[in-house]
Amino acid sequence: MKNLQSTKTLNNGVNMPGFGLGVFQVEDGEELIEAVKTAIHIGYRSIDTASIYGNEEGVGRGIQLGLKETGLRREDLFITSKVWNADLGYESTLKAYEDSLKKLQLDYLDLYLIHWPVEGTYKEAWRALETLYREGKVKAIGVSNFQPHHLDELLKHAHITPAINQVEFHPKLTQNTLHTYLKTHGIQMEAWSPLMQGELLQHPLIEELAKTYSKTPAQIILRWDVQQDVITIPKSTKPHRLKENADIFDFVLSDVDMERISDLNENKRIGPDPDNFDF
Numbered sequence: 001m002k003n004l005q006s007t008k009t010l011n012n013g014v015n016m017p018g019f020g021l022g023v024f025q026v027e028d029g030e031e032l033i034e035a036v037k038t039a040i041h042i043g044y045r046s047i048d049t050a051s052i053y054g055n056e057e058g059v060g061r062g063i064q065l066g067l068k069e070t071g072l073r074r075e076d077l078f079i080t081s082k083v084w085n086a087d088l089g090y091e092s093t094l095k096a097y098e099d100s101l102k103k104l105q106l107d108y109l110d111l112y113l114i115h116w117p118v119e120g121t122y123k124e125a126w127r128a129l130e131t132l133y134r135e136g137k138v139k140a141i142g143v144s145n146f147q148p149h150h151l152d153e154l155l156k157h158a159h160i161t162p163a164i165n166q167v168e169f170h171p172k173l174t175q176n177t178l179h180t181y182l183k184t185h186g187i188q189m190e191a192w193s194p195l196m197q198g199e200l201l202q203h204p205l206i207e208e209l210a211k212t213y214s215k216t217p218a219q220i221i222l223r224w225d226v227q228q229d230v231i232t233i234p235k236s237t238k239p240h241r242l243k244e245n246a247d248i249f250d251f252v253l254s255d256v257d258m259e260r261i262s263d264l265n266e267n268k269r270i271g272p273d274p275d276n277f278d279f
């Protein structure tokens with residue numbers, strides 16, 4: 001990735017920006033609208049939301065304002081949303097997609113994901129995503145929080161291989177087995193909570209490397225993601241952090257330092273375990 005707008009080509013030929021903005025835990029309202037709009041001004045082209053975040057309307061408003069003020073077109077952006085667990089099923093997922101579009105004030109999404117692998121319902125939901133894709137209503141379809149065994153099961157029945165698996169990924173959770181599995185199957189890995197929601201920013205090694213490279217701790221971690229070809233969507237609503245997080249394309253972490261960061265792995269999650277969640 002050379003810059004904020006560099007893309008990765010997914011397994012269906014669609015180009016997705018390698019870096020984007022996440023909006024989990026941002027309430028619908030002015031702060032959110034400003035953040036989305038500001039991100040577009042700064043040069044972000046990818047925005048990640050979900051129906052469960054309850055903020056699709058604000059994201060949509062931020063997108064409209066961002067497009068108007070920058071003169072960009074809808075197709076210059078890459079918008080992701082996700083179907084929530086309660087809506088997994090064939091008809092219910094089709095309906096959830098239409099609801100998300102309406103809230104976002106969009107006529108298509110670039111990427112639609114199954115948010116969590118709820119046993120018993122994710123296969124029917126995948127059939128719905130395949131329908132949406134075949135009908136040209138969405139540019140790419142994928143999953144989130146799927147372990148290899150969920151993907152094995154899905155792929156037994158699927159006609160289309162997911163383009164993306166969006167999972168928790170940061171230096172304390174490097175997901176090596178899953179990452180290798182995804183590469184083997186041509187599924188792009190995307191990192192959620194890349195900063196471990198801020199918890200890693202005071203880690204001594206990350207602070208040491210920040211000094212060495214004259215960068216901030218957040219930039220060191222996000223650069224580590226990008227250098228592994230993992231699509232990354234850090235969240236911030238603060239303009240100076242939106243800029244800071246995106247300013248990671250003017251330096252390269254050495255192989256040794258990449259390894260030192262990866263060695264922080266403890267298989268430690270900040271979010272739920274996909275094999276043991278009850279929502």
Ligand SMILES: NC(=O)c1ccc[n+]([C@@H]2O[C@H](COP(=O)([O-])OP(=O)(O)OC[C@H]3O[C@@H](n4cnc5c(N)ncnc54)[C@H](OP(=O)(O)O)[C@@H]3O)[C@@H](O)[C@H]2O)c1
Nearest residue numbers: 022023024144192193194195196197198218234235236237
């Ligand atoms: N698929 C899933 O199940 C799933 C689950 C969780 C998240 N996600 C997606 O992944 C995105 C990112 O994950 P996340 O929001 O959980 O966590 P994150 O991006 O790892 O961390 C966000 C936190 O770090 C702070 N922060 C951001 N940039 C910073 C910087 N440069 N310096 C200091 N602090 C900084 C933010 O605060 P401020 O806002 O105050 O700057 C916020 O508190 C989400 O927004 C969402 O789109 C998906």
